[in-house]
Amino acid sequence: MRSEALTASPDGRGDPLSGRRVLVLISGSIAAVKLPQLVSALVQRGAQVRCVLSPSAEQLVSAVALASLSRSPCHVDADQWSHRAARPLHIELAEWAEVVLLAPLSATSLARWVHGMADTLLASTLMACEVPVLAAPAMNSAMWAAPAVRRNWRELQSWERVLPLEPGSGLLACDRVGDGRMASPELLLLALESVVLAGCRRDWQGRRLLVSAGPTREPLDPARCLTNPSTGRMGVLLAQAARLRGATVDLVHGPLAVDPEWLEGLHCYPVGTAAAMEAALERLQGGADAIAMAAAVADHRRRTPVPTKLPKQALADALRSEWEAVPDLLAGLVRRRPPGQVILGFAAQSGEVLEQARAKFARKGxxxxxxNPIDRAGAGFAAPDNEGWLLGPGDRERHFGPTGKLALAHQLLSALAEALALRAPLPVPVTADP
Ligand SMILES: Cc1cc2nc3c(=O)[nH]c(=O)nc-3n(C[C@H](O)[C@H](O)[C@H](O)COP(=O)(O)O)c2cc1C
Structure with a gap:
């Protein structure tokens, strides 16, 4: 776990977690050992944190460490029966919290919650909470596949105020490789920030979103390339925000400079050149309800590839003469668009933004x-914040930001969902019943 990644918010302009009262509920999975560092990161980001351990979790992680890192007492079952408390502890804690992080969520705690069993401090606190809960299960892959766990997890999908964060795949503590691995602490922080910004809404459930992100790299020769300073942050946050809102997301991306854990849960297609990005987008376009073309695609590329490194003089000649324009990928997507598909384009501009954007919008279709401007301090490429104009149907023009890129991602997703609802109504939701 890289602590610098945990302590930095994707949103630079006022960390959304700062000042928030975060209740961390930890149940009995070995993944509980990841929680002390996560709690420390929350505190460093300005959150107020209180922790509750289930009796099993008490065996796996130190209550003393959590108390020390959270700067607050860590609560365990024995505290529930103190004759010194004026009010029941589970009610105090539930009423104190603004947002709950339930991680790791064990099979037992999931079953208790779904079936209304309030027989531990953790379970009764959870049941008394009326605020959003981010729930992150962790268990052995066979446990995760067990019919009872599947049924309980399915049930949770339809609950309001709950964001169920599907575990990933990987090496588990039982030495198996498979599903059941708790979302990484980096992703938990991002998801928690998303819950603070946008709640637990699942308005993208049943939709498939195709996102492109990052720069492309056009080789001059095997040792040099033409690229740009895009980090892919805006596109990746848009993709992850959509996934948290229930979408299935395909992400076609050039070389990224973002936290790799932010890619968890997305279907990723890494590419290098604009041609490779174009081919991947073409392959995936048919299955998408909506497309967000956030990649910074190169404008030019070498006419013919060179297999060996060019000597300096030949390089200078090549730079003068060997170029052709890269086809307009957004225009291609618009041309091939199936009925009902909605496309969001991005335009990085310097100078006067709105006039150029109007002309581009009219041209692109x-x-x-x-x-968004790329020549203002603190916004655009590589910056945590962004701002800009969203142009839409009926000459609608909205200014967003300056704001953090995750907050902006949610605003853009809402606009995209609105446009999508006008084109194609949502499919009938899947019921929670097995
Ligand atoms: C070392 C160890 C690791 C465990 N890891 C998990 C796990 O990852 N997921 C899980 O659901 N249960 C796991 N268990 C079993 C739970 O701790 C057990 O089912 C317990 O009843 C959970 O209760 P709780 O939800 O109140 O914490 C583990 C048990 C041990 C001893």
Whole structure:
């Protein structure tokens, strides 16, 4: 776990977690050992944190460490029966919290919650909570596949105020490789920030979103390339925010400079050149309800590939003469668009943004265009914040930001969902019943 990644918010402009009262409920999975560092990161980001351990979790992680790192007492079952407390502890804690992080969530605690059993401090606190809960299960892959766990997890999908965060796949503590691995602490922090910003809404459930992100890299020769300073942050946050809101997300991306854990739960297609990005987008476009074309695609590329490194003089000649324009990927997507599909384009601009954006929007034919300045301090490429104009149908123009890129991602997703609802109504939701 990289602690610098945990302590930095994707949103630079006022960390959304700062000042929040976060109740961390930890049940009996070995993944509980990851919680002390996560709690420390929350505190460093300005959150107020209180922890509760289930009796099993008490065996796996130190209550003293959690108390020390959270700067607050860590509560265990024995505290529930103190004759010194004026009010029941589980009610005090539930009423104190603004948001709950339930991680790791064990099979037992999941079953208790779903079936209304309030026989531990953790379970009764959880049941008394009326605030959003981010729930992150962790268990052995066979346990995760067990019919009872599947049924309980399915049930949770339809609960309001709960964001169920599907575990990933990987090496488990039981030495198996498979499903059941708790979402990484980096992703838990991002998801918690998302819950604070946008709640537990699942308005993208049943939709498939195709996102492109990052720069492309056009080789000059095997040792040099033409690229740009895009980090892919805006596109990746858009993709992850959509996934948290229930979408299935395909992410076609060039070389990224973002936390790799932010890619968990997305279907990723890494590419290098604009041609490879174009081919991947073309392959995936048919299955998408909506597309967000956030990648910073190169404008030019070498006409013919060179297999060996060019000597300096030949390089200078090549730089002068060997170029051709890269086809407009957004225009291609618009041309091939199936009925009902909604496309959001991005335009990185310097100078006067709105006039250029209007001309581009009229030219491109996409449904929405987000135009953002790249020549203002603290916004655009590589910055944690962004701002810009969203141009939409009926000459609608909205200014967003300056704001953090995750907050902006949610605003853009809402606009995209609105445009999508006008084109194609949502499919009938799947019921929670087995
Ligand atoms: C070392 C160890 C690791 C465990 N890891 C998990 C786990 O990852 N997920 C899980 O659901 N149960 C796990 N268990 C079993 C739970 O701790 C057990 O089912 C317990 O009843 C959970 O109760 P709780 O939800 O109140 O904490 C583990 C048990 C041990 C001894």
């Amino acid at each position: 996409c449904d929405l265009l987000f135009a």
